[in-house]
Amino acid sequence: MTALKNDRLLRALLRQDVDRTPIWIMRQAGRYLPEYREIRAQAGSFMGLATDPDLACEVTLQPLRRFELDAAILFSDILTIPDAMGLGLYFVQGEGPKFEHPVRDAAAITRLGVPDPTEELGYVMDAVRTIRAELAGAVPLIGFSGSPWTLATYMVEGGSSRQFSRVKALLYDQPGAAHTLLDTLARSVTAYLNAQIEAGAQAVQIFDSWGGALAHDAFGEFSLRYMAQVVDGLHREWDGRRVPVVLFSKGCNTQLEALADTGADALGVDWTITLAEARARVGDRVALQGNLDPAVLLAGPEAIRDQAERVLASFGPGSGHVFNLGHGITPGVDPDHLGVLVEHVHATSPAFHG
């Protein structure tokens, strides 16, 4: 494979020296970009876009043409695994993802198998290979998956949820069935991410978007444990290079120490804790990725620059920081505002790495 021209992301995730803080943005290929909306309209549906390797490659690269980002992230959906398990993923305008066949009882859980990532999910690996070829070593490509718990919430609820009533009733009433489901998902996520690494992903991130819905002890038992199982099973080196693993459990700032104990290389951090406090708590065990409030990009350039500097200053000097938002970019953001952010992080961060 082509040598990597910009390896700041990989170095920072491994807490190695960098000349400036690398930056990428969760959902950087997304609806805030007019060129994304155009391709999305052409594709006809979200999954039409995600399952076409050339279109997925095109939208993955779009933000890199506009901004000097230090990484690309695979364009895909977090629910590809349950879809490959036969649950029938579809999207309803304004309501988000839905499943035709939610998993509602122990019998349905027992029937679930681990999808073959090179068969049912082969379209994702094709996209990874296509993107890597197109990137030609410009920046690294990040692969990703939902966490076992986060996938389970959609599978049991049948879609998005606010209360997580069904899946939590399952945890509390039938913990054995819940563990069976989560173990199947952990094995599926491991195989899926390893296949992405084999296809060319140079770092991987696990999105535990709904970890914050769980009670403290339930998080340990039903989410953290299965992310640790995934981390244990991943290729940590591939193609002669360490493959960093990032865990992002949103709303779980009381769990940072436990997340660091999984052996992940880096943790995503949302905006409700300062990076200074997060860094003090996890020490030098992991790198930190984050954590600008996504709403800052709705404000003007002056506020964006000021708040970006606060994030950089909060992490402070030294390596181990990847700049990002504390959550995905908001669809209504003016793309030029993201340009202001990327430029300012590039301009001001070298002072912290001198």
Added chain:
Amino acid sequence: MTALKNDRLLRALLRQDVDRTPIWIMRQAGRYLPEYREIRAQAGSFMGLATDPDLACEVTLQPLRRFELDAAILFSDILTIPDAMGLGLYFVQGEGPKFEHPVRDAAAITRLGVPDPTEELGYVMDAVRTIRAELAGAVPLIGFSGSPWTLATYMVEGGSSRQFSRVKALLYDQPGAAHTLLDTLARSVTAYLNAQIEAGAQAVQIFDSWGGALAHDAFGEFSLRYMAQVVDGLHREWDGRRVPVVLFSKGCNTQLEALADTGADALGVDWTITLAEARARVGDRVALQGNLDPAVLLAGPEAIRDQAERVLASFGPGSGHVFNLGHGITPGVDPDHLGVLVEHVHATSPAFHG
């Protein structure tokens, strides 16, 4: 006034000895009760119910007839203050509260006045007096208000929000206007809660339901600061008795120490942190209220008893714990499940107060 027959709640909020852990439930007068839904249907609208002191009294007392709860909480809405400011509160089925006249610019903010709690909000004080008379000292009555920040989110967004785009753009782009708004709200909340105390509320709680949406430093500047201003201005003693103040900032567990520093008597705690950790962090400065995952009540009696005991054990021995959920009770809960919880807390908690 009649002597209070059960003062466990007030004693526990002040970290005084109790024979068993008092319990009340956020939104205990609410949609999960068929008798509530009946009165609500009779009233025609939510505000029709909240503005009629006799109906508000009736629904406040309903849960106390079913369960041996240790407190009543005033039935009202958190948006009565902005409504009294002239914003025109109304409710849309399935979408929650809305305002006819959202506050969108500095000029609109400047025009806002502090409502007279005995005039525009006199219906609330009538309800407090009616409920106190009906309670006849059985248990204490808790008054409440939304926090300045939480009220501001609805006023600027025009209703409920997921991203808080408008109000956050205001904070970041026009902090001066935001501070004017929050100061007006802090003075309004102070006057409103003091009027509730004068009318008979024996403890008050400030619901900072959206504190967790703010970035760490923004929370200190735009939410915490104004709750501290309210706490400073409240009657802390009335009718010969200390009036405990509870702050509940949902999703703000990294802020517990700062919340304790406001001088509040107690903090509400959501379910994403153990009471053991919360107690270790705030020490003996404040009592703690919480923190069972509301979803536990969707599970069966065995799980409810087990999880309730875990909460009691996590707080551990000694005074200063008020049992509650970590958020309002879920509308779909079987009322008998709440009965199981109340009974089990009564039965098992004396062991922690021996």
